Amino acid sequence: MDFALSDEQKMCTAVFRDFAEKEVAPTAEHTDQEETPPTALLAKAAAQGFLGATVPEQYGGAGMDYFTYILLVEQLAKHCLSTATTIGIHTMLSAMTIVDGGSQAVKQNYLPRLAAGELGTFALSEPEAGSDPGALQTRAVRVHDHYRLDGVKAWVSNAGPAGVHVVVALTDPRARHHGLSAFVVDAQTPGIFLGQREPTLGLRGMDLRTVYFEDCRVPAENLLGEVNHGWALVQRAFQRVRLSLAAAGLGAAEGALALGVRFATERRQFGVPIAQKQAIQNYVADCAVEIEALRHLVHYTAWQADQGQDYEASASMAKYLGARVARDTANKMLQVHGGYGFSDEYAISRIYRDVRALRLLGGTDEIQRFAVARDLFEPEGLALQP
Amino acid sequence: MLREFCEQELKPRAKEVDRTGRQVPALLRWMGELGFFGIPFDQKYGGAGAGEVGYCILMQELNRACPSTATIIGAHIGIAAMSLYLDGSEALKQKYLPDLCAGRTIGAFGLTEPNAGSDAAGIQLRATLEADAYCLNGQKLWITNGPIADVVMVLAVTDPSLGARGGATCFVVEANTPGFAAGQPERKMGLHGSPTSLLNFDAVRVPKANVLGEVGLGFVTFMKTLDIGRVSLGAATLGGAEEALEASLRWVKARSQFGRAIAHMQSVQFMLADMATEIEALRALVYRTAWLVDNGQPFVKEAGMCKLLGSETASRCIDRALQIHGALGISREFALERGWRDARIAEIFEGTNEIQRIVIAGELLHERGVRIRP
Numbered sequence: 160m161d162f163a164l165s166d167e168q169k170m171c172t173a174v175f176r177d178f179a180e181k182e183v184a185p186t187a188e189h190t191d192q193e194e195t196p197p198t199a200l201l202a203k204a205a206a207q208g209f210l211g212a213t214v215p216e217q218y219g220g221a222g223m224d225y226f227t228y229i230l231l232v233e234q235l236a237k238h239c240l241s242t243a244t245t246i247g248i249h250t251m252l253s254a255m256t257i258v259d260g261g262s263q264a265v266k267q268n269y270l271p272r273l274a275a276g277e278l279g280t281f282a283l284s285e286p287e288a289g290s291d292p293g294a295l296q297t298r299a300v301r302v303h304d305h306y307r308l309d310g311v312k313a314w315v316s317n318a319g320p321a322g323v324h325v326v327v328a329l330t331d332p333r334a335r336h337h338g339l340s341a342f343v344v345d346a347q348t349p350g351i352f353l354g355q356r357e358p359t360l361g362l363r364g365m366d367l368r369t370v371y372f373e374d375c376r377v378p379a380e381n382l383l384g385e386v387n388h389g390w391a392l393v394q395r396a397f398q399r400v401r402l403s404l405a406a407a408g409l410g411a412a413e414g415a416l417a418l419g420v421r422f423a424t425e426r427r428q429f430g431v432p433i434a435q436k437q438a439i440q441n442y443v444a445d446c447a448v449e450i451e452a453l454r455h456l457v458h459y460t461a462w463q464a465d466q467g468q469d470y471e472a473s474a475s476m477a478k479y480l481g482a483r484v485a486r487d488t489a490n491k492m493l494q495v496h497g498g499y500g501f502s503d504e505y506a507i508s509r510i511y512r513d514v515r516a517l518r519l520l521g522g523t524d525e526i527q528r529f530a531v532a533r534d535l536f537e538p539e540g541l542a543l544q545p
Numbered sequence: 546m547l548r549e550f551c552e553q554e555l556k557p558r559a560k561e562v563d564r565t566g567r568q569v570p571a572l573l574r575w576m577g578e579l580g581f582f583g584i585p586f587d588q589k590y591g592g593a594g595a596g597e598v599g600y601c602i603l604m605q606e607l608n609r610a611c612p613s614t615a616t617i618i619g620a621h622i623g624i625a626a627m628s629l630y631l632d633g634s635e636a637l638k639q640k641y642l643p644d645l646c647a648g649r650t651i652g653a654f655g656l657t658e659p660n661a662g663s664d665a666a667g668i669q670l671r672a673t674l675e676a677d678a679y680c681l682n683g684q685k686l687w688i689t690n691g692p693i694a695d696v697v698m699v700l701a702v703t704d705p706s707l708g709a710r711g712g713a714t715c716f717v718v719e720a721n722t723p724g725f726a727a728g729q730p731e732r733k734m735g736l737h738g739s740p741t742s743l744l745n746f747d748a749v750r751v752p753k754a755n756v757l758g759e760v761g762l763g764f765v766t767f768m769k770t771l772d773i774g775r776v777s778l779g780a781a782t783l784g785g786a787e788e789a790l791e792a793s794l795r796w797v798k799a800r801s802q803f804g805r806a807i808a809h810m811q812s813v814q815f816m817l818a819d820m821a822t823e824i825e826a827l828r829a830l831v832y833r834t835a836w837l838v839d840n841g842q843p844f845v846k847e848a849g850m851c852k853l854l855g856s857e858t859a860s861r862c863i864d865r866a867l868q869i870h871g872a873l874g875i876s877r878e879f880a881l882e883r884g885w886r887d888a889r890i891a892e893i894f895e896g897t898n899e900i901q902r903i904v905i906a907g908e909l910l911h912e913r914g915v916r917i918r919p
Contacts (some may be wrong), residue, residue, distance in 0.1 A: 287801075358877035360885065384715055493889070498687045498893055500891045502731055515885070
């Protein structure tokens with residue numbers, strides 16, 4: 160049993176922190192205002208190997224384990240949640256699904272591009288299928304040496320600038336989500352149409368759109384994994400992204416707490432820094448306690464993933480707790496800022512807007528709790544229905 | 546009629562008000578002509594004499610439809626005109642109230658300063674008597690209606706040796722007085738249509754006749770005004786929470802997942818139940834407190850509770866509604882996202898919720914012989 164980071168992990172953290180402070184922090188407000196992904200920043204991140212963080216080195220990636228990866232996400236999210244989630248979805252959902260299910264040729268073709276900075280998506284949700292994968296309707300029909308994709312995907316992150324889409328579609332509609340297959344699709348493929356950028360409350364630096372597939376022809380070799388076995392790929396992708404979002408929640412909460420502590424130190428009322436008020440001390444203390452609990456759960460979940468253990472339940476717990484802690488911390492630290500917290504001039508209001516999406520993205524709070532409960536009742540011989 | 550006006554005239558424009566950052570002045574004048582602004586005041590000043598209960602109904606309905614507009618009117622009537630109504634001389638009331646009630650002029654209430662937020666007694670804006678007029682120098686910060694106000698009630702220090710308690714005086718300042726300047730509207734997370742700005746006073750000369758109440762007792766007038774304002778702010782938050790519940794009830798019937806309307810999910814049902822329960826508790830508290838005000842009974846503790854419970858209830862209810870709406874909840878195409886951004890400031894302005902807790906605790910302990918300091 161050893162809770163300390165290894166020397167290598169400490170060194171990586173220092174590199175990540177340095178990048179986050181020097182490159183991410185100065186761009187965060189601009190990214191939010193421009194409501195567009197930080198292209199120049201993402202290119203710098205790619206040059207550091209961060210866009211292929213967990214991709215094996217033989218495919219141009221940095222070959223990080225999950226534990227190192229979550230240390231990266233945490234540092235990025237301290238300063239810009241949009242950047243952390245853009246990279247998280249790109250890496251955990253898009254690139255790693257290709258690592259998971261791609262043939263040798265597919266991996267050699269697409270992974271170096273993703274690691275070099277072309278953004279990837281994971282097109283799963285649909286207008287009528289958010290929490291419920293059984294309601295998916297996008298079809299993939301085999302025609303000779305290719306599949307023909309038809310359907311509408313909603314809330315696709317990174318869609319606008321993407322070079323590569325990972326698309327989940329029904330190859331056997333009667334089997335519902337057990338008839339799903341996943342495909343890697345070049346963004347240039349004819350038959351892909353992008354909707355308008357979705358204007359959102361927070362995470363404005365993440366490019367969210369509806370993507371339409373109309374007679375989009377994908378080579379049969381771009382199938383990821385086996386036909387009709389896409390659901391297993393999706394579930395593993397969910398586990399990875401939940402771990403990533405949990406780490407993002409941790410970083411965002413730490414960033415918010417640091418802002419609150421600094422403000423409470425500098426702001427004087429009633430003749431003293433407001434940090435001298437017990438009400439403020441309690442807010443800060445409660446947030447610190449929750450953040451430490453979250454950190455240990457996130458670390459443990461990443462460790463499980465690296466050990467090759469089943470970490471599905473831990474990932475759901477960590478994602479749920481991460482979203483809650485980030486929200487509570489941003490909310491309390493905004494309150495510490497008083498009227499300044501409502502001003503766009505102070506970063507805390509952006510963080511407060513940004514973290515709200517964490518309770519919806521990658522499975523809502525309700526879905527995470529269902530997943531946790533389902534695991535508890537399974538040994539009792541009871542299969543929970545959503 | 547009020548509900549109809551809000552549904553037909555305010556609600557459809559609320560998105561545009563948020564996007565452009567301004568409410569159309571003609572609409573405000575129209576509301577004045579309809580008599581909305583005089584609701585709490587005596588008929589001899591152009592009011593409707595409907596008291597605090599009537600005013601709470603107004604704020605509840607306005608905030609359901611358009612929180613930015615409700616905030617403009619809350620500052621205009623609930624605190625600016627109210628301070629004049631409470632403590633102004635008959636002459637001052639006759640001079641300013643009819644125009645404020647009719648919407649011919651818009652009011653603002655200037656208390657907060659860069660170094661005096663929760664610590665309102667820490668104000669530094671100076672007023673020095675020079676012959677028949679006071680000369681005002683200093684700044685006010687975060688003033689609702691600052692950029693659009695014609696008349697501003699300003700608290701200034703007249704006797705620095707006494708400070709706010711005994712040395713602060715309230716003035717009625719016309720915005721066209723030389724030396725008075727409002728800053729650009731602040732960029733805020735929400736309430737985009739309710740302009741908030743800095744007010745700069747550079748040797749602004751205010752006639753002695755425009756002293757509101759007595760010299761040295763301005764802090765009392767301001768605190769008394771804020772006490773009443775907290776009741777109607779509670780009513781406004783009630784309207785926001787109700788709107789969130791209504792939107793949720795419509796959505797859970799329309800949205801299906803896992804083969805049935807999400808109304809059949811207990812996670813959703815329990816959120817709805819909690820919202821409705823908190824809303825009814827808030828309604829009872831707000832209207833009981835408004836009744837206390839109208840019947841001349843003590844209400845300071847209850848007013849603090851209205852603001853505290855109301856702002857937190859509204860934030861919680863709107864947050865639950867957003868969760869129920871899933872990803873659509875965070876889309877700026879829908880009203881809920883705006884409601885979520887708009888609601889948060891109610892936990893902060895007109896006395897942060899921490900200050901409300903201090904007020905409530907102060908009243909509780911004062912009844913038992915203990916005086917507390919913030």
